Amino acid sequence: MTTCTLYAVDVKDVAPSVDNQGNYEGFESLVERANVWLKEQKNISIINMQSLMVQDMKQGQLPANIVSHL
Numbered sequence: 001m002t003t004c005t006l007y008a009v010d011v012k013d014v015a016p017s018v019d020n021q022g023n024y025e026g027f028e029s030l031v032e033r034a035n036v037w038l039k040e041q042k043n044i045s046i047i048n049m050q051s052l053m054v055q056d057m058k059q060g061q062l063p064a065n066i067v068s069h070l
Contacts, residue, residue: 012037 014034016025038046 012034014030014037016030018024
């Protein structure tokens with residue numbers, strides 16, 4: 001008999017916050033928020049982490065920071 005183990009796959013997006021003047025949160029602050037979330041998690045295995053540059057649709061240009069996907 002074969003034993004099968006099931007795993008749940010999920011994605012956590014940590015998006016930068018934007019202040020009233022339209023300034024994006026700095027990368028270091030963004031990573032710190034992701035670290036806080038990671039420390040709160042129990043019994044998870046990180047398979048992949050990546051940072052992506054995304055276009056600011058309101059301004060039509062790239063923001064000064066990066067959106068992280070955990």
